[in-house]
Amino acid sequence: MATCVIQYDDIISARAQAIDVSGIRRVFELGATLANPINFSIGQPDFPVPEPLKEAAIEAIRADRNAYTLTQGVQGLRDAITARLQEDLSWQAPSDELGLLVTSGTNGALLLAFLAILDPGDEVIIPDPYFVVYPALATLAGATVKYCDTYPDFRFTADRVEPLITERTKLVLVNSPSNPSGVVLTGDELRDLTELCERKGVLLVSDEIYDEFTYEDAREDGRCPSPARTSHNVLLIRGYGKTYGCTGWRLGYAAGPKTIIEQMAKLQQYTFVCAPSMAQAGVIGAYDLDVSPHVRAYQRKRDMVEQAFGGVAEVVHPGGAFYAFIKVPATAAGSATAFVERAIERNVLLIPGCVFSRRDTHLRLSYAVNDQTLAEGLAVLCDLMTSSA
Numbered sequence: 001m002a003t004c005v006i007q008y009d010d011i012i013s014a015r016a017q018a019i020d021v022s023g024i025r026r027v028f029e030l031g032a033t034l035a036n037p038i039n040f041s042i043g044q045p046d047f048p049v050p051e052p053l054k055e056a057a058i059e060a061i062r063a064d065r066n067a068y069t070l071t072q073g074v075q076g077l078r079d080a081i082t083a084r085l086q087e088d089l090s091w092q093a094p095s096d097e098l099g100l101l102v103t104s105g106t107n108g109a110l111l112l113a114f115l116a117i118l119d120p121g122d123e124v125i126i127p128d129p130y131f132v133v134y135p136a137l138a139t140l141a142g143a144t145v146k147y148c149d150t151y152p153d154f155r156f157t158a159d160r161v162e163p164l165i166t167e168r169t170k171l172v173l174v175n176s177p178s179n180p181s182g183v184v185l186t187g188d189e190l191r192d193l194t195e196l197c198e199r200k201g202v203l204l205v206s207d208e209i210y211d212e213f214t215y216e217d218a219r220e221d222g223r224c225p226s227p228a229r230t231s232h233n234v235l236l237i238r239g240y241g242k243t244y245g246c247t248g249w250r251l252g253y254a255a256g257p258k259t260i261i262e263q264m265a266k267l268q269q270y271t272f273v274c275a276p277s278m279a280q281a282g283v284i285g286a287y288d289l290d291v292s293p294h295v296r297a298y299q300r301k302r303d304m305v306e307q308a309f310g311g312v313a314e315v316v317h318p319g320g321a322f323y324a325f326i327k328v329p330a331t332a333a334g335s336a337t338a339f340v341e342r343a344i345e346r347n348v349l350l351i352p353g354c355v356f357s358r359r360d361t362h363l364r365l366s367y368a369v370n371d372q373t374l375a376e377g378l379a380v381l382c383d384l385m386t387s388s389a
């Protein structure tokens, strides 16, 4: 075999090098040393995929429906989403004004949206704390991230966003219910944000992957508040992975201004091609299923978390998702990262705030675990917080 003269490090793009994975990797490396940790670090539900969805996916494979699908998504699923959007938001999509695209996960939709909208030098405004992927996607698109500091209440409001808008701003990204805080914005807050973006000629992208996991106290008219309820000038992005426990199926969709969706579809043709065929077949009947028992179970777990930290640490009320963002008490001395290291010594794994933020003051706890594990882990964390006082 000829001697290899390629210097692999030298050919890595500046784009790839600009993305840092060290935060999460460090937690996983530390966690890998634990045999059977209490794992509060995982961002996915702990229930299995409902049987009818499994059956539908298996049936599609068996019936040899394994080929590429239309880039836009199979008709049966598109029809199901159209009906859902009509019923939930009074949106008519697809229509002359609004487009609809089935995507490879919510992340797939976000990536296509960023690539379709952002040029190098453009600016995108995201909340801080944020879902880890947002800054990385902006970097891939060559855009600059403007972080909107939402501490201490984690509300991404028009008042906080407006001062950050410049001539280069093309996109504002809202995520409610939020990862990592679980905070749900009100319909009024979302309407103000939408109106601000419309006034400034900026696109509002709404990542609503946790829409179904909105608890009773944060629902309005029984639904998750959405900016899409008052405007068509919103790029709505939703997914199936969290709601139906099928994160590995990689399925989501985008709906919104037709011009944007058409460009995203073109980019999808040359990249993902289509969302996985068997997954599309699997979720066609998803909207007939009642997911409320899971949502109620997570609401109860949310209550357990708030109760446990009452009088011990500050937790902004999570109205949805399955996360709590807990402030490390000053008495527990040190950064969130230092606290996570101490928690790992006690066999509990969670993620320090610096992975989701420019600050390292909070901990993200995913409570999508069984009640007993949750109770045990909460007891350890509370003990650590009070005993180091």
Ligand SMILES: Cc1ncc(COP(=O)(O)O)c(C=O)c1O
Residues within 6 Å of the ligand: 043, 104, 105, 106, 107, 108, 131, 175, 178, 179, 207, 209, 239, 240, 241, 247, 250, 251, 252
């Ligand atoms: C806020 C948010 N958006 C998007 C995603 C990605 O979802 P998907 O698995 O559908 O790509 C996640 C996953 O954790 C998330 O928390």
